[in-house]
Amino acid sequence: MSQKRSGRSGPPPAPEPLSPLIDAHTHLDACGAGDAASIRAIVDRAAAVGVQAVVTIADDLxxxxxxxxxxxxxxxxxxxxxLHPTRADALTGEARTVVERLAGHPRVVAVGETGLDLYWPGKLDGCADLATQREAFAWHIDLAKRTGKPLMIHNREADAEILDVLAAEGAPDTVIFHCFSSGPEMARTCVDAGWLLSLSGTVSFKNARDLRQAAALIPAGQLLVETDAPFLTPHPFRGAPNEPYCLPYTVRALAEILGRPAEDLAEETTSTAARAYGLASCCP
Known part of the structure; x- marks a missing residue:
């Protein structure tokens, strides 16, 4: 939704290239893309620093x-x-028909973002309540199973509730926790279940101690990286507008946290994203 502002207004400078990378979760429309030319401009900036593909995510119809x-x-x-969990009230019969049709498109590689959000109800006007979110989440789980595509989960302050719904409905073959922001206990549970955890710029934030501990528990083959642009710009540019070209900043911050070469993380996360999303031909 929104991120803490630091007073920065201009975009971060382009990082040193790091390749190959896939931005596993971004919002090109919220980054200002409209027509084909503006889409191309954003992905051109990303490609110039090694980001070879992006997955742009819907949150409403x-x-x-x-x-x-x-x-x-x-x-x-x-x-x-x-439909984003906070917008679950809009998941009418007609909306389900449209989402199901679009989910069958060959370039739609996941069902998401769906899940549960316990932060916004009561703070955001029109935000769906928990019961409505759970019903919508269950429907999206079923859609992921029927289409055979990964389920991309939005989880905000809802660890126990998310796990409860996944247990009740049965998880699809591939589950991705986007912008994973929980602590080590939740990370262990997800890793043990074989689910994928996608880390964003939040892992670089100074107050993200529990998340950094969780990041150390994610093995190769279960780690993805994302921008969630235009939100969650990595340190030291927190509060500036984010874009897919900023992904190398996050990967280098994560590499420093883990004590690993950034190039190795780039290769591993790209391979995992290509496998999870079925992008075998995108990143030679």
Missing amino acids: DSARWVTEAADADERVYAAVA
């Missing part, structure tokens, strides 16, 4: 239509479709 068109507009763009 209009966005679901848009991301699918964006994926058709540029071969480096893929899409995921769903």
